[in-house]
Amino acid sequence: GQNIDQPTEMTATEGAIVQINCTYQTSGFNGLFWYQQHAGEAPTFLSYNVLDGLEEKGRFSSFLSRSKGYSYLLLKELQMKDSASYLCAPINQAGTALIFGKGTTLSVSS
Amino acid sequence: DVKVTQSSRYLVKRTGEKVFLECVQDMDHENMFWYRQDPGLGLRLIYFSYDVKMKEKGDIPEGYSVSREKKERFSLILESASTNQTSMYLCASSTRDSNQPQHFGDGTRLSIL
Numbered sequence: 001g002q003n004i005d006q007p008t009e010m011t012a013t014e015g016a017i018v019q020i021n022c023t024y025q026t027s028g029f030n031g032l033f034w035y036q037q038h039a040g041e042a043p044t045f046l047s048y049n050v051l052d053g054l055e056e057k058g059r060f061s062s063f064l065s066r067s068k069g070y071s072y073l074l075l076k077e078l079q080m081k082d083s084a085s086y087l088c089a090p091i092n093q094a095g096t097a098l099i100f101g102k103g104t105t106l107s108v109s110s
Numbered sequence: 111d112v113k114v115t116q117s118s119r120y121l122v123k124r125t126g127e128k129v130f131l132e133c134v135q136d137m138d139h140e141n142m143f144w145y146r147q148d149p150g151l152g153l154r155l156i157y158f159s160y161d162v163k164m165k166e167k168g169d170i171p172e173g174y175s176v177s178r179e180k181k182e183r184f185s186l187i188l189e190s191a192s193t194n195q196t197s198m199y200l201c202a203s204s205t206r207d208s209n210q211p212q213h214f215g216d217g218t219r220l221s222i223l
Contacts, residue, residue, distance in 0.1 A: 044214070097158055
């Protein structure tokens with residue numbers, strides 16, 4: 001089976017740090033993506049993890065623990081433009097498609 | 111930059127109509143995908159294709175079919191549109207390498223009246 005769990009909504013203030021958690025249960029594991037989606041727009045790629053540990057990309061970092069079925073996206077120095085939905089998406093067992101979580105809507109206020 | 115183009119941004123059709131949603135990518139990607147996105151349900155995979163004339167069912171294929179006659183084009187067909195198919199439809203493409211991200215089009219907001 002496959003199940004992805006992430007918080008529905010989060011709020012934070014400009015300049016802060018926020019961590020968006022994702023737990024997943026999939027039949028196999030081939031890697032995990034994070035996407036950002038602004039309202040009314042297409043999802044855009046943020047990060048990819050296949051090995052345990054932290055991947056850093058500027059203000060955004062993503063962490064993976066395969067043994068725990070757990071990932072998080074860390075956003076530093078939050079800006080208003082970071083208000084968006086963040087989608088956690090493990091690759092399916094066959095390695096052919098992504099399984100998307102329902103997304104976490106982040107609201108950044110001044 | 112990868113460009114995934116969906117033919118319409120907004121579309122209004124009537125119940126029972128046959129509806130075609132078109133998607134074209136310009137990066138010679140092998141894989142193409144159709145999703146629908148609904149509030150509270152997230153992105154759900156309808157169909158995908160990993161080569162010309164090949165197709166695989168996703169999680170919610172019922173009521174839909176697809177066509178991939180050329181590598182760059184992937185069409186989603188609603189054989190007989192129903193109101194519960196009102197949704198945002200997103201097309202995506204990727205290389206065959208599962209480590210590479212999918213690239214999405216801007217979406218088609220389809221309303222079935």
